[in-house]
Amino acid sequence: MNTNAFALRHIGPREDDQKQMLNTIGLETLDELIYETIPDDIRLKKELNLDEPMTEHEYLLHIHDLSKKNKAYKTYIGLGYHPTILPAVIQRNILENPGWYTAYTPYQAEIAQGRLEALLNFQTMVIDLTGMEIANASLLDESTAAAEAMSLLFAVRERDQKKAGINKFFVSENILPQTLSLLQTRANPIGIELVIGKEEAFDFSEAFFGAILQYPGKDGQITDIKSFISQASDARIKVAVAADFLSLVKLEAPGQFGADVVIGTTQRFGIPMGYGGPHAAYFATKEAYKRDLPGRIIGVTKDANGNRALRMALQTREQHIKRDKATSNICTAQVLLAVMASMYGVYHGPKGLKFIANKIHNKTATLARALEKLGYKQLNTSYFDTLQIKTKAKKVKKVATKKKVNLFYPDSKTVTFSINETTSIRDINYLIAIFAEAANKETITISKIEQANNILETVQRQSDFLTDAVFNTHHSETELMRYIKSLERKDLALNHSMISLGSCTMKLNAASEMLPLSWFKWGNIHPFAPLKQAKGYLTILKELEDQLTEITGFAATSLQPNSGAQGEFAGLMVIKAYHESRNDHHRNICLIPSSAHGTNPASAVMAGMKVVVTKSTAEGNIDVDDLREKAELHKDNLSALMVTYPSTHGVYESAIKEITKIIHDNGGQVYMDGANMNAQVGLTNPGNIGADVCHLNLHKTFAIPHGGGGPGVGPICVAKQLVPFLPGSPLVKVGGKQAITAISAAPFGSALACLISYGYIKMLGAQGLTESTKIAILNANYIKQRLQGNFDTLYSGERGRAAHEMIVDCRPFKANGIEVTDIAKRLMDYGFHAPTVSFPVAGTLMIEPTESESKAEIDRFCDAMISIKKEIDNVTKEDANNLLKNAPHTLHMITANDWNFPYSREAAAFPLEYVRDNKFWPSVRRVDDAYGDRNLICSCAPIETYAEA
Incomplete structure (x- = not known):
């Protein structure tokens, strides 16, 4: 056995296990199974090249050597991406923690309350800083979020009789260049005409249905969006604002001015640039548009005991239910990054964020004054962190490149650059020296950062933000570490048990693959x-x-x-x-x-x-x-x-x-x-x-x-x-x-x-990849065989085999009063996340074990499913007070003085012996989805608000 081989660590079943599994399904070899599963005319005739x-050790040395080829210059390019400081407590306890990165989308709310709370914090943070009424739990990046904003405004225009059929959309020429490109990609196919121009020259013609502004602009200038939005509103033009999230600490929330949508990225909240991502975008809008909102909304509801619980709102699935009537196809959010950004907000709180934003602004203003003393003309009259210098860009670029500094050069006569959280006084002096050398002048040395306020008075922040307790409590590392751990304990992830979701392929995310992300x-x-x-x-x-x-x-x-x-x-x-x-x-x-x-x-x-x-x-x-x-x-x-x-x-x-x-x-x-x-x-x-x-x-x-x-x-x-x-x-x-x-x-x-x-x-x-595919097919067919006689497989290939996943039919159990959802919830008591529920066929489970799961774990899952089938057989339609209908069972239920159920506590909590060794406790009872949809609350609302709802 080559214990250095990564395939040995990635693939679950051992060689002896594979033989036993093949024997169970009635075959001698793995190749026989593949022959019976995959049509011969589509099989590859040669190995992948x-x-x-x-080995893992060789790979980590290899990836480390490659990292040295990247030159991490001091970077002030801006344009939506900035160097940040990721607090070590967040890096270690979330980014590098499989309890957070191996969890699945929280469709099963009862075993995902931790992530749901972190995402509710994210939404609250976004709502507070943007001043909007509702926010989703993240999108892919700022530019795609801007395109989604345009699509939303295009869709809702039909509700305004005066705007129906109008297709012109104004784009400020100060938009980020990558965002303009995305808007062009998305506008043309659905018949939107983009008109790009200067905000101050826009005539607010009623021939437009919407507009988008950058706040601050790509060159750093802050414009009077308050006045623009007011005039646009008078012309029934809806306005989206792409806002720098950190700048909103100092700039007034666009929602206070009447913006219809506010979008951007939360990358500045401690997320590495990573050559472009992943980063969590944010999207906030008015409650009137909640049915058109792309992505996922985390909502507050109650559980079977009437206690507060969180879940993904119906909105999450509406775009998919609409199919060809949908305005968005978004299915993936950036949850892990949104969680990290939310924890950055929790850790720093409003005071810490103000300190960071003020520090950045003051350093920018101090640098601007020094450059003006050197004779440079700084064009931005109102700015947060970005300066725009008129000069011979070529001369500055030559010196900056020599000194390993990245600035941005939009044309031959302009240099722009953005100061960030990591910028020190030493860095400021280094930048001054670059411009001094480019001007052939003696440099100026700064010894202290001056207080400043170079933000247009009409857009300075007056409104409060992050007033909820969660943002004003966990400011020591001990407190944040414990808070993160308390949420992690509420979530079932791959580090606890198999997640056999069909079509979602929850396989091993090896530590050796993950480690370089922190480098x-x-x-x-x-x-x-x-x-x-x-x-x-x-x-x-x-x-x-x-x-x-x-x-x-x-x-x-x-x-x-x-x-x-x-x-x-x-x-x-x-x-x-x-x-x-x-x-x-x-x-x-x-x-x-x-x-x-x-x-x-x-x-x-x-x-x-x-x-x-x-x-x-x-x-x-x-x-x-x-x-x-x-x-x-x-x-x-x-x-x-x-x-x-x-x-x-x-x-x-x-x-x-x-x-x-x-x-x-x-x-x-x-x-x-x-x-x-x-x-x-x-x-x-x-x-x-x-x-x-x-x-x-x-x-x-x-x-x-x-x-x-x-x-x-x-x-x-x-x-x-x-x-x-x-x-x-x-x-x-x-x-x-x-x-x-x-x-x-x-x-x-x-x-x-x-x-x-x-x-x-x-x-x-090549060999390991191919073996992985074969074992994925073996694992699925082994489950199919083990469940036979208890659960019918809905579809099979021509020789009776499943592919890497299969659909088991739970509709016959309706005769006993049991729905597929009841089986999904009962699996939680056995320590498992449910397979995919009711997709692609209502009333079914789609199971995919992946190649990473061992025979022992698959057997535990099959034992759980067979045990649940016996439980189903013992109930009737008239008997609603049963193990399945009451599932999942929480620790609070099991330890309560009162036990008003016709089955034992042991049957509820420890249905099979293996559960005792590694019990996972759902933190809430079954959530009430309908209640949450009738009373949509998607922020850390005070308990009084929740009670009123």
Whole structure:
């Protein structure tokens, strides 16, 4: 046994276990199982062409050596990204803690109260600083949040009779360049006309439905948004404001001026730059727009005992329920980063944030005065942290580069730079010396920072913020450490037990893959730094692109999309650009099977396509005859087919090559949803089945942690004809020769998270990746066999096998009065997170064990499911006071003096012997979702407000 091999550590079942599992399902070898599972005509004939696998020790030495190729210059580029100080207590207890980074999206609220509280803190922080009525629990980055704001305002305009049909949207020319690019990407497909201009020259014509301002602007100037919003309101123009989150400590909340949406990034709240991400964006708006709000809202409700409990509001699922009527396809948030940012707010509190913001502003003003003494002209009359200097930029750049300092040079006569939390007096003097040398003058030395206020009087902050107790309590490290731990104890994550979520692939996130994320030379590179300073990153990102291209059987890869939903949209936009390059502008029909993810139709509509749904057969496969009929009917306008493979029903459809040929024969392109790539790697691939583009969920198949609901990365891989259209960036040359405009704010999306997938592939190699896929299929079929006779599997392949996941039917238990939700809640008492509930079929559980789970853990899960089936058999429809209906059972219930249940405390809390050894206690009883939707509270409201609701 090679104990150095990473595959041995990543893959759960040992060799003897595999033999026993194969024996249980009636086979001799793993290859027999693969033969019976995957259609022969799509199997790869040769091994993947990847480097020999590294051991974990070799990989960490390798990644450390590569980090040295990154040059972490002092960086003042700004433009939405700033060096920060991540408090060590947050780094150690959240970023580096599997209790936080391996948790799943909190769909099962009773075992996710910790994350939900941290996210409620995040929403409260956003509501307070923006002055808005409602906020979500984060989005992907500032630029995509701005695009979502535009889409929301476009959708709600129809409610104003005078604005119905109007499509002009004003964009201040002081918007961040990457945000402008995103607005262009999102506006065109849905028919929005962008008008870019100066705020002071805008005529407030009623021909506009909305506008967006940057606050402060990209060059640092703070404009009178109060006056602009007032005039816009008079013209019934709705206004979005992209606001620097830290500046809102000193600038008045846009909500106080009547803004309709406020968006931005919380990166400045202690999150490393990481060459572009991941960072949690924020999105706040008026309560009137809550049904149109993208992303997730954490709401306050009550549990079965009437006690306060938290959960994700119905809003979370509404965009997916709407399908092609949705205004957003957002499915991934940035939960882990939002949690970290919220803890930054908790740790510093309002006084600490004021200290940090004042320090930054005072240093900026002190620097401005020194530069003026040197003869430089500083153009910003009102500013927070950014100066705009008129000078010969080339001369300054030459000196600054020599002294290893990054400034921003928007044109040949201008230099801008932003002061940040890490900037010291020494740094200020270093900057002064650079400008002095560029002017051939003696430098000026600053010995103290002067107090200043260079902020326009009409927009200075008057309103209070962060008044809730949570932001005014945990200011010592001891207190914050204990607070974080108290929340962690309320959450079930992979460090406790298997999370067998179908379609979500909760596999091991190895420590060796995660460690480099905390390293200085990976965290402190600005996404718009000169490329020669990011050679370590560029080496890794290029190799990761090549690895993913090889794995998918395609020609090229873009890492820019920073979620699966963004990957879907990017793939369709590339197809759209391809058709347009051939003068096929009319091709706008997108065929989507009825079983597809809810984000698929939403993405198609966002890309300007018309959705036509195709039928599924009784076996859960695509109805090929119906598909052919609709492809031929729409052949003149067919743009694409969106298909998931293996299917959403957990089956390798044997007709997949016939399906892709039908689409190509009728002029369309095939987009493959990569949600189930975990069942393809090394055995088949999208290129081999005839797809033209796929997105990959690196947070599923390629080991990036879910982090409680994000970060995610959703790169797209494309066939040769689509390579020229891969997305570009306005500030860094990336993408194809005919690149579409940007899909996310940073050129390489969430580059820091890409280190994880790079390490995963590097340490597993071709053989380890292929073995992982085989074991994922083995684990799923083993569960299928073990549950047989207790739970029916809804769909199987032609030889009776499941893919890497399967759907078990819980609808027959309605005869006993038991719903699938009751089974999900009862599993908590056994120490397990429920599989995916009621997707893609209502009343079912979709189970995916992944290759990382051991036979022992899978057996515990199966034992729990079989035990629950026995419990179901012992209840009747008339008997509502039973183990399942009352689940989950909390510690408070079990230890209470009163016990008014017809079963024992032992049966409730310790149904099987193994539970005693490692008991997880849900912190609340079953939550009341309906109550929370009727009384939406999404901030740390006082208990009086909650009681009134």
